[in-house]
Amino acid sequence: MIAGRHSDRNVLVSGAASGIGAAIAQRYCEEGARVALLDLNPQAVQAQGEALRAQGFHVAWQAADVGDFEQCQHACALLAEEIGRVDTLINNAGISPKHEGKPAPIWQMSPTEWQQVVAVNLNGAFNLSRLLSPSMVEQRFGRIINMSSVAGSAYLPLVAAHYSATKAAIIGFTRHLAGELGAYGITANALAPGRIETPLLKTVASAANEAVIADTPLLRLGQPCEVADAACYLSAPDSAFITGQVLDVAGGWLMR
Numbered sequence: 001m002i003a004g005r006h007s008d009r010n011v012l013v014s015g016a017a018s019g020i021g022a023a024i025a026q027r028y029c030e031e032g033a034r035v036a037l038l039d040l041n042p043q044a045v046q047a048q049g050e051a052l053r054a055q056g057f058h059v060a061w062q063a064a065d066v067g068d069f070e071q072c073q074h075a076c077a078l079l080a081e082e083i084g085r086v087d088t089l090i091n092n093a094g095i096s097p098k099h100e101g102k103p104a105p106i107w108q109m110s111p112t113e114w115q116q117v118v119a120v121n122l123n124g125a126f127n128l129s130r131l132l133s134p135s136m137v138e139q140r141f142g143r144i145i146n147m148s149s150v151a152g153s154a155y156l157p158l159v160a161a162h163y164s165a166t167k168a169a170i171i172g173f174t175r176h177l178a179g180e181l182g183a184y185g186i187t188a189n190a191l192a193p194g195r196i197e198t199p200l201l202k203t204v205a206s207a208a209n210e211a212v213i214a215d216t217p218l219l220r221l222g223q224p225c226e227v228a229d230a231a232c233y234l235s236a237p238d239s240a241f242i243t244g245q246v247l248d249v250a251g252g253w254l255m256r
């Protein structure tokens with residue numbers, strides 16, 4: 001953490017009520033940013049927002065489904081009234097449905113579940129980028145960080161096809177944004193976490209995590225705050241010449 005590094009920034013974090021998103025929101029607050037928290041879960045995002053406000057941070061929060069463009073539009077307008085126009089967008093919200101701790105194989109996956117994962121993991125990043133990039137273009141500055149996964153570029157039996165497909169698509173989306181928006185002073189990068197200890201992990205059997213640890217050079221799972229550190233780095237002045245990249249935060253697991 002570098003106190004004050006983001007003191008002139010207005011940051012929006014999606015999926016900010018839990019796990020990695022909550023850690024990212026906390027870290028940007030600690031680095032001096034005004035932070036907008038957006039999450040599907042109204043009670044959880046309010047609790048997270050109030051906890052940050054109680055620490056003296058400048059935050060605002062709204063409940064919205066990132067997969068729904070109109071909900072995002074409404075939430076972004078309200079959040080901008082409270083924190084100002086967003087210059088740093090963290091597209092973090094994501095889901096990875098499991099059935100009794102296991103991912104559905106393709107021959108059993110319902111079309112509804114496929115669409116749901118695409119809506120949250122991919123359309124969510126489009127919706128918020130579409131809504132918030134116009135003001136970044138106008139002010140000739142912006143930082144967009146999209147949450148991919150090591151599953152976006154390696155086969156991972158712990159997740160299902162919809163998850164891998166959307167996380168791979170996020171990498172293509174990020175590179176396209178980097179190319180298209182670079183001339184306007186906007187960078188776009190992706191983070192590819194390995195196994196990070198969050199509520200999402202509780203959806204899989206613990207033996208699966210033990211196997212991951214054994215295959216990870218650093219011999220442990222990651223912590224949400226370690227992904228938050230990487231996000232803050234990718235929007236800080238230290239990384240101003242880095243765009244279109246995918247940064248693994250995985251302890252060396254599935255090194256590419």
Ligand code: NAD
Pocket residue numbers: 014015016017018019020021038039040041044064065066067092093094095096120147148149150192193194195196197198199200201
């Ligand atoms: P998490 O389940 O702890 O938190 C996800 C948050 O997103 C929750 O607060 C949830 O309410 C919110 N959310 C879900 N659907 C939403 C929607 N439609 N609209 C708005 N908010 C919604 O998950 P996490 O482990 O913190 O994962 C965060 C991101 O990191 C995800 O994109 C995930 O795919 C990615 N990731 C996680 C891991 C890991 O090991 N935990 C690894 C690689 C990538």
